[in-house]
Amino acid sequence: MRLRSVTLREIHMPLVTPFETSFGRTTLRRILLVEADVDGVIGWGECVAGEGPFYAPETVETAWHILSAFLWPALREREFASAAEVWELLSHVRGHNMAKASIEAAIWDAEAKQKGLPLWKLLGGTRREIACGVSIGIKETDDELERTVERELAAGYQRIKVKIKPGRDVEPVARLRQRFPRILLMVDANSAYRPEDTPLLQQLDPYYLMMIEQPLGWDDIYSHADLQRKLQTPICLDECIHTEEHARAAIELGACKIINMKLGRVGGYIPARRIHDLCQEHQIPVWCGGMLESGIGRAHNIALSTLPNFTLPGDVTASRRYWTEDVIEPEVIVTTSGTIKVLDEPGIGYLPRVERIEQLAVRKALLE
Numbered sequence: 001m002r003l004r005s006v007t008l009r010e011i012h013m014p015l016v017t018p019f020e021t022s023f024g025r026t027t028l029r030r031i032l033l034v035e036a037d038v039d040g041v042i043g044w045g046e047c048v049a050g051e052g053p054f055y056a057p058e059t060v061e062t063a064w065h066i067l068s069a070f071l072w073p074a075l076r077e078r079e080f081a082s083a084a085e086v087w088e089l090l091s092h093v094r095g096h097n098m099a100k101a102s103i104e105a106a107i108w109d110a111e112a113k114q115k116g117l118p119l120w121k122l123l124g125g126t127r128r129e130i131a132c133g134v135s136i137g138i139k140e141t142d143d144e145l146e147r148t149v150e151r152e153l154a155a156g157y158q159r160i161k162v163k164i165k166p167g168r169d170v171e172p173v174a175r176l177r178q179r180f181p182r183i184l185l186m187v188d189a190n191s192a193y194r195p196e197d198t199p200l201l202q203q204l205d206p207y208y209l210m211m212i213e214q215p216l217g218w219d220d221i222y223s224h225a226d227l228q229r230k231l232q233t234p235i236c237l238d239e240c241i242h243t244e245e246h247a248r249a250a251i252e253l254g255a256c257k258i259i260n261m262k263l264g265r266v267g268g269y270i271p272a273r274r275i276h277d278l279c280q281e282h283q284i285p286v287w288c289g290g291m292l293e294s295g296i297g298r299a300h301n302i303a304l305s306t307l308p309n310f311t312l313p314g315d316v317t318a319s320r321r322y323w324t325e326d327v328i329e330p331e332v333i334v335t336t337s338g339t340i341k342v343l344d345e346p347g348i349g350y351l352p353r354v355e356r357i358e359q360l361a362v363r364k365a366l367l368e
């Protein structure tokens with residue numbers, strides 16, 4: 001197979017409610033969509049790079065540049081047998097995983113469509129239904145947080161993750177735990193703490209959280225190993241794991257007991273599957289993280305979540321939690337028991353609404 005052309009579009013979508021983490025507040029998402037023509041079959045991918053380099057070094061601008069100046073030229077006129085070869089064809093480009101993942105995912109979608117298979121099956125997925133949790137941004141008051149948690153539980157979500165930062169950590173968690181003693185509860189710090197904060201983080205132990213996600217530096221696996229020895233709460237790494245080698249180091253060092261998987265952060269399905277398999281060999285559960293994706297990225301997250309070691313509820317949720325109107329048909333819906341039913345249509349299974357995408361586009365480039 002061969003990649004005939006690629007269309008890049010940047011669309012702007014306002015969030016239904018602003019999303020706040022320890023590194024900032026997002027009200028409008030700039031989303032880079034990749035439309036790949038593979039021998040006349042169209043596949044779609046989404047780049048999860050942020051508006052600024054605060055979660056990871058990539059941004060929408062850097063991804064646009066890397067895709068058009070390096071990734072597209074590396075793939076054009078190259079013959080490959082499967083999307084499974086794309087990761088290797090891009091290996092001379094260091095980093096830029098979010099850019100790589102977006103084009104690799106689009107080619108996987110096209111390959112699945114060309115074979116008449118749902119993408120999840122082509123990937124080796126086994127689940128017909130995936131378990132959903134929610135990620136709740138930092139709220140100004142405990143009351144607001146409590147009301148939000150109540151609403152998400154009523155909608156059926158199986159696990160609650162709340163964002164924390166210094167000054168909004170132990171107290172809100174203690175209150176939530178008292179109000180909801182039995183729920184699956186976890187926190188995500190997005191690297192807001194330092195090793196010196198260990199005594200503070202230990203104060204979270206009595207609340208039997210499922211895990212604390214990425215408490216320390218985004219590139220500091222070593223300090224997490226030290227922290228994990230001093231904490232009862234399992235550490236889950238997100239920002240620290242960009243490669244299979246990072247995952248191996250984290251597991252060997254005991255820096256985490258759980259790994260959050262994001263296609264964009266690790267560079268696509270091939271590295272994601274390798275990390276998945278490595279974790280499975282070491283009895284490290286994984287779950288699928290979210291990056292405030294539009295429906296295209298959401299559909300890919302659903303396909304990824306069908307792999308067997310995705311044994312914990314992910315941050316993969318209904319379109320309506322983020323968007324008044326999504327860019328796919330049907331929208332992603334979550335059952336009252338907090339699951340998403342996996343579709344059997346070919347490829348990602350959801351149809352991109354190209355007319356709507358065109359309306360939302362603020363720039364477009366055809367690479368051919």
Ligand code: OSB
Nearest residue numbers: 055135238289290291292293315
């Ligand atoms: O750390 O998981 C994270 C959103 C943007 C950047 C980083 C993260 C998040 C989320 C959102 O937690 C999860 C979602 O998309 O629902």
Ligand code: MG
Nearest residue numbers: 188213214238
């Ligand atoms: Mg996270």
